[in-house]
Amino acid sequence: xxxxxxxxxxxxxxxxRVSTTLTALGIAMxxxxxxxxxxxxxxxxAALRTTGSxxxxxxxxxxxxxxxxxxLDRESAAAVISQExxxxxxxxxxxxxxxxxxxxxxxxxxxxxxNVVVRGVGPKSLALRPKVRLAEGRMFRPGLDEIVVGKMxxxxxxxxxxxxxxxxxxxSWTVVGVIDAQGTTFDSEIWGDVELFxxxxxxxxxxxxxxxxxxxxxxxxxxxxxxxxxxxxxxVQREDAFYAAQSGALAGMLRGxxxxxxxxxxxxxxxxxxxxxxxxxxxxxxxxxALLAIGFSRGSVLASFLVESVFLxxxxxxxxxxxxxxxxxxxxxxxxxxxxxxxxxxxxxxPGMLLAGLAFSALMGLVGGFxxxxxxxxxxxxxxxxxx
Amino acid sequence: xKYMRLILAHLLxxxxxxxxxxxxxxxxxxxxxxxxxVMTSLDAGIRASDATRLVVRHAASLVFPLPLAYKxxxxxxxxxxxxxxxxxxxxxxxxPKNQFTQFAxxxxxxxxxxxxxxxxxxxxxxxxxERTACIAGKxxxxxxxxxxxxxxxxxxxxxxxxxxxxxxxxxxxxxPDADENxxxxxxxxxxxxxxxxxxxxxxxxxxxxxxxxxxxxxxxRIDAIYENSPQPTKTETEKAFQAxxxxxxxxxxxxxxxxxxxIVFAIMLVTINTMMMAARERTTEIAVLKTLGFDDGLxxxxxxxxxxxxxxxxxxxxxxxxxLLFRRLDFTAGGMIPNFxxxxxxxxxxxxxxxxxxxxxGLAPAVQAARLQIAGALRKVA
Numbered sequence: 088x089x090x091x092x093x094x095x096x097x098x099x100x101x102x103x104r105v106s107t108t109l110t111a112l113g114i115a116m117x118x119x120x121x122x123x124x125x126x127x128x129x130x131x132x133a134a135l136r137t138t139g140s141x142x143x144x145x146x147x148x149x150x151x152x153x154x155x156x157x158x159l160d161r162e163s164a165a166a167v168i169s170q171e172x173x174x175x176x177x178x179x180x181x182x183x184x185x186x187x188x189x190x191x192x193x194x195x196x197x198x199x200x201x202n203v204v205v206r207g208v209g210p211k212s213l214a215l216r217p218k219v220r221l222a223e224g225r226m227f228r229p230g231l232d233e234i235v236v237g238k239m240x241x242x243x244x245x246x247x248x249x250x251x252x253x254x255x256x257x258x259s260w261t262v263v264g265v266i267d268a269q270g271t272t273f274d275s276e277i278w279g280d281v282e283l284f285x286x287x288x289x290x291x292x293x294x295x296x297x298x299x300x301x302x303x304x305x306x307x308x309x310x311x312x313x314x315x316x317x318x319x320x321x322x323v324q325r326e327d328a329f330y331a332a333q334s335g336a337l338a339g340m341l342r343g344x345x346x347x348x349x350x351x352x353x354x355x356x357x358x359x360x361x362x363x364x365x366x367x368x369x370x371x372x373x374x375x376x377a378l379l380a381i382g383f384s385r386g387s388v389l390a391s392f393l394v395e396s397v398f399l400x401x402x403x404x405x406x407x408x409x410x411x412x413x414x415x416x417x418x419x420x421x422x423x424x425x426x427x428x429x430x431x432x433x434x435x436x437x438p439g440m441l442l443a444g445l446a447f448s449a450l451m452g453l454v455g456g457f458x459x460x461x462x463x464x465x466x467x468x469x470x471x472x473x474x475x
Numbered sequence: 476x477k478y479m480r481l482i483l484a485h486l487l488x489x490x491x492x493x494x495x496x497x498x499x500x501x502x503x504x505x506x507x508x509x510x511x512x513v514m515t516s517l518d519a520g521i522r523a524s525d526a527t528r529l530v531v532r533h534a535a536s537l538v539f540p541l542p543l544a545y546k547x548x549x550x551x552x553x554x555x556x557x558x559x560x561x562x563x564x565x566x567x568x569x570x571p572k573n574q575f576t577q578f579a580x581x582x583x584x585x586x587x588x589x590x591x592x593x594x595x596x597x598x599x600x601x602x603x604x605e606r607t608a609c610i611a612g613k614x615x616x617x618x619x620x621x622x623x624x625x626x627x628x629x630x631x632x633x634x635x636x637x638x639x640x641x642x643x644x645x646x647x648x649x650x651p652d653a654d655e656n657x658x659x660x661x662x663x664x665x666x667x668x669x670x671x672x673x674x675x676x677x678x679x680x681x682x683x684x685x686x687x688x689x690x691x692x693x694x695x696r697i698d699a700i701y702e703n704s705p706q707p708t709k710t711e712t713e714k715a716f717q718a719x720x721x722x723x724x725x726x727x728x729x730x731x732x733x734x735x736x737x738i739v740f741a742i743m744l745v746t747i748n749t750m751m752m753a754a755r756e757r758t759t760e761i762a763v764l765k766t767l768g769f770d771d772g773l774x775x776x777x778x779x780x781x782x783x784x785x786x787x788x789x790x791x792x793x794x795x796x797x798x799l800l801f802r803r804l805d806f807t808a809g810g811m812i813p814n815f816x817x818x819x820x821x822x823x824x825x826x827x828x829x830x831x832x833x834x835x836x837g838l839a840p841a842v843q844a845a846r847l848q849i850a851g852a853l854r855k856v857a
Contacts, residue, residue, distance in 0.1 A: 109748035116741030120734055127730065150635045152571055155538065192536045192709075199722040202536050256535065257707070289705060320635075336572075344513075348506060352738050355502035358495040359745030365491065366752045421725040427538065429725065 091378060091387050096395035099367065110363040111403035114451055117349060117356045118407025118444040124345025125443065126414050126434040128338050131421070134432040135334035138271040139326030142303050143215060146296040146313065149320045153333070153425040154188055159293040161185075163319035170313070172305040173298045176211065183298035184209040187281050189288050190428040191255055194245045201420075202428035203240060204272075205255060207281030207288075215297050219273050224249040224264030229280040235264035237274040239431035243420060253277075256287045272330065275420070275431050297326060333425040353451055360455025364396050368463045375463050376471030389464035396456020397449050404448025408441045478773075482780050485757070493785065496749045500789025500832065501796070503742030504825045508797035510735045511824065512817045514728050517721060519816075523652035524713035526687035528588060531680040531697060532716075534707040537563070540676035541706050543666075548700065554684050554693040559584035562665060562678035566629040566638065568619065575615055577629060577658040579665040588681045591649045598623070598644030606664045609640035612655030613647045629658070634665060651816060682710070739828060746836040750782045754840035761844050762852035775845035782837030783830070790829020798822050 100107045139145075146167050147157035164185040173181040187207035194200045213219060213226070223241075227233035234253065241247045241262075251262045260279065268274040285291060300306055310323040368375070378388060420431035486493045531549065533539035540562070549558045564577035582603050586592060594602070594610060602608045611621065621627060621642055629638045640660050648655050666674055684693050694710040701708045711719075754761075761774060769777075801817035 106748055106752060109744045109751075113741045113744040113748070116737050116744070120737050120741075123734070123737075148635070150630065150632060152567075152632045156565065156633045190536045190538050192534075200719065201723040201725075202538075348510070348734060348738070351502055351506055352741065355499040355738075355742050356745065358499040358502075359742075359748065362492055362495050362745070362749050362752065366756070369756070419726055419730070421727065422723040429723065 089383060089387060091383055091391040093394060093398075096391060096398060099371070099395060100399060103367070106363055106366070107399060107402075110359055111399055111406060113356050113359050114400050114403025114448050115406035115410065117352050117451065118404045118448045119410050120352060121345070121349040121447055122407065122411035122436065122440050122444045123414055123434075124341065124349065125440045126411070126436045127419075128341035128345060129437065129440065130432045130435040131341065131430075132334045132338040133435050134270055134272055134274075134430060135330045136327075137218070137269070138273070138330040139328070140217070141325055141327045142300055143326035144298050144300060144306060144309065145324050145326050145329045146298070146321050147294070147324075149314070149322045151322070154295045155190065155426055157294050159185065159296060159321070160291075161293070163321060164293055164296050166316065166318055167296050167298070167313060167321070170298075170309060172300055172302075172309040174301045176214065180211075181298070182211055182214060183296060184212040184215055185281070185293040185296045186212065187284050187288070187290055187292075188294040188426075189284075189290065190426065191277075193247075193253075195243055196245055201422070202426075203244065204276040204426050204428050205284070205288075206276050206278050207284030208278050209281050212278070212297070215299055216268070216271075216273060218271055219266050219268045222265045222267035224262075227263055227279055230283055231280075232258060232260050232283075233263045234260045234277055234279040235266050236262055236278075237276045238265055238267050239274040239418070239420070240277055241265045242418075243429075243431055247277075256289075258287060270433060272423075272426075272430055275429060333423065337421070337424065349447070353447070357451050357455045360396060360400065360451060361458060363399070364392065364456050364459035365462070367395070368392065368459045371463075372466065372471045372474040375466050376468050376474070379466065379468045380472065385464040388466075389460045392460030392463050393453065393456045396460065397452040400448045400452025400455070401445065404445040407448065408444055411436060411441070411444065478777060478780075482777060482784065485753075485777075485781055486784065488757075489753070492749060492753065496746060496785050497789045497792065499742055499745050500786055500829065501793035503738050504790050504793030504829055505797050506738050507735050507828060508794050508817060508821050508825045509801070510731045510738075511821045512797070512801050512815065514731050515818050515821060516815045517724065517727065519652045520654070520717040520720065521714055523591070523650060523654070524717050525591075526690065526712065526714065527684050528713040529682040529684060529690060529694060529697075529710050530713055530716040531682055531708050531710045532678075534698075534709040537679065539706070540678055541680065541708065543675040543677050545677070545680065545701070545706075545708075549680060549682060549697065552682075552693060552696050552700070554689045554696070555682050556685055557584060557587045557683040559588040559681045560677045560679065561585075561659075561662060561681070562676075563633075564629070564631060564638075564660075564665070565633045566631040568627065568629055573619075575656050575658070576654070577660070579662040580659050581662050582659070585659060588683055591653045592646045593649050594644050594646045602643045605641065605643060606661055607639065607641055608643040609658050609660035610644035610646050611642060611658045613645055614655040615658065616642075616645050618656075627658070634669070681713075739832070743832055743835060746782070746786065746832060747839065750778075750785075750836045750840045751843075753781075754778060754844055758847065758852050761847055762849050765847065765849045766853075771845040774847075775841045778841040778844045779834075779837040782840070783833035786829045786833030786836065787826075790826050790832075794822050794825035794829070797825070 147154055148159060151157035168181050168183050173183050176182050189205050190202040191205050192200050193203045222238060227235055236247045246253045247262060249262055249265060252259045253262055306325060313321055313323050375388060414434045415436045417434045418431055420429045423430040533541055546558055546560060549555060559581055561578045561580040564579055566577055567574050602610050623642055625642045627640050627642055629640060631638055684690055690712050697710045698708050798817055801815060
């Protein structure tokens with residue numbers, strides 16, 4: 088089967104510049120919205136998915152769906168720390184940290200207020216989270232009124248730069264450092280000494296205990312033993328699973344909204360593509376007649392118009408992808424239901440998302456081009472040649 | 476108006492194109508109305524707030540409780556008429572996915588503070604008299620198919636264990652923006668089960684003041700009392716309190732606005748394209764009209780009117796469907812967004828957008844048609 092050269096389609100698209108540009112831009116906007124919503128949901132999910140490690144386990148009170156609602160007294164914490172599955176630090180102490188977590192209402196730089204997670208951490212907390220590094224200043228000194236803040240907190244909230252004084256629990260704290268947690272949720276937290284926080288925040292109990300397993304395979308045994316220990320009422324989860332579970336509902340909701348919006352919007356763009364392609368077929372009736380007359384098969388004519396439509400959409404899709412790239416630098420914050428406080432994250436644009444955007448555009452072109460292409464292929468030769 | 480038939484004839488020249496264009500405009504405006512309704516529904520709590528109701532909470536955050544002892548002190552603050560209190564229970568029904576609000580409240584003062592909660596007198600009587608009784612909103616009851624007398628097990632996440640509450644009443648809300656998705660039960664029941672150190676702590680106090688103008692003064696008085704206590708308070712109007720919640724959601728409205736603008740913009744491009752194509756195909760006809768003596772201004776108005784009619788038809792269709800769906804049919808987005816209700820203002824905005832779209836998309840082709848040179852246009856065809 089002889090195929091109509093693609094150059095014919097390209098020249099046609101070029102000949103109807105305005106119409107081609109407008110249709111392609113319409114499709115570009117749909118692809119952009121598609122990628123934008125994926126990047127939003129993906130960014131939120133990535134922040135939580137990358138926070139935990141499979142080598143760590145988290146202990147919280149049984150029945151607590153979130154760390155904030157958990158309570159762990161000192162006796163239980165001591166009993167957990169004595170377990171032999173826990174890895175050891177170089178100084179032969181268990182690599183585990185019982186932590187306090189509260190949320191505190193703070194003003195954003197924009198003037199609105201929201202809750203921020205304030206975490207009382209122990210000497211092992213930093214070693215347990217290899218992703219957390221000091222980006223600026225120094226770590227707080229235990230026992231002093233010093234705190235370090237996450238990178239996102241430092242960017243988004245007032246009085247959260249190194250050297251600032253921040254008021255929490257009726258005291259003034261010096262911000263001595265900024266921690267970079269590489270996009271994980273710790274970027275949205277404020278850290279200080281747990282032993283100082285307990286009396287200051289008037290909380291005699293911990294919220295959670297995080298520990299490093301000597302080997303990840305020890306997890307089931309440890310979980311079984313601790314959860315059946317009559318001295319305490321706890322729940323043990325892998326740290327990565329614990330954080331990943333928090334992203335479920337909201338990420339799903341964002342994706343759902345994105346899918347709903349883009350699929351309906353795509354329908355509108357397909358209608359536009361249909362219009363354009365029908366007009367293209369209508370304006371080229373005579374040409375189509377000529378193509379058929381010189382021996383191109385009806386299949387080739389159908390394929391040719393489909394190619395033209397898909398090509399037009401792919402141009403749109405590409406523009407959409409290019410416009411979506413800067414979205415990567417957006418950061419936004421939203422309330423995480425698990426912590427009842429702000430979780431800031433960066434939009435995430437992955438090659439997969441861009442490919443999905445292109446595929447989605449091609450699909451729009453295919454659907455929008457099919458019916459006009461079929462019409463073109465079915466044209467009666469004589470009448471179309473006679474057309475004005 | 477006497478040219479209406481001419482305009483209609485033009486539109487019906489290509490029925491398929493007219494249909495496709497109207498549909499894509501309808502889709503764009505339907506989406507616009509949907510996104511805008513998501514935004515306004517999030518604000519329902521603000522609209523439902525009562526200007527004479529104040530919320531007293533711990534200054535640091537809602538997470539910290541206040542002593543029950545504050546109640547009597549609050550009642551003595553000048554300007555305060557009535558005090559009620561409650562604890563956010565934060566449990567779930569059967570599965571952690573089934574989340575809705577539960578509040579442990581003082582059943583007597585609750586109805587004085589929230590007159591918008593309507594409960595029949597006999598049901599109120601039974602609710603007051605039974606320690607483990609609860610009442611639930613109409614929408615919530617409908618969602619889970621409960622009946623009065625059912626025992627509803629709620630698993631606590633803040634207050635551990637399974638709490639078996641007996642449904643003794645179904646309340647309705649007197650205003651459309653008020654929430655009908657909450658369970659209220661006895662604060663005393665919660666308190667008596669708590670171990671000693673967790674007894675007698677209150678999540679938030681609600682305070683009624685005589686008139687809205689007293690609110691700032693009373694708030695100041697309350698916060699001054701506790702300023703230097705271990706549990707300082709933050710008192711604000713219910714409206715400010717609800718607005719604080721919206722602020723915590725972050726810039727949701729900005730994101731929705733970005734999406735909405737992108738959609739409207741995309742469809743605008745599509746419409747402009749269609750109108751230009753339609754005008755181009757009719758070059759000869761327009762030249763003929765001009766030969767017959769139609770002046771440039773009239774041609775301009777005719778072509779512009781055509782795109783206006785298309786846009787308006789699409790607008791009425793899209794906004795109308797959204798309005799019917801989100802207002803008449805009680806669509807709740809799968810329970811994700813309670814009070815999902817389209818406001819008349821959104822309808823107005825959608826229609827205004829349709830008019831704007833019609834103006835903008837008609838502009839280029841109308842000017843082009845008006846400027847058309849008769850001789851050249853007629854020659855082109857031959």
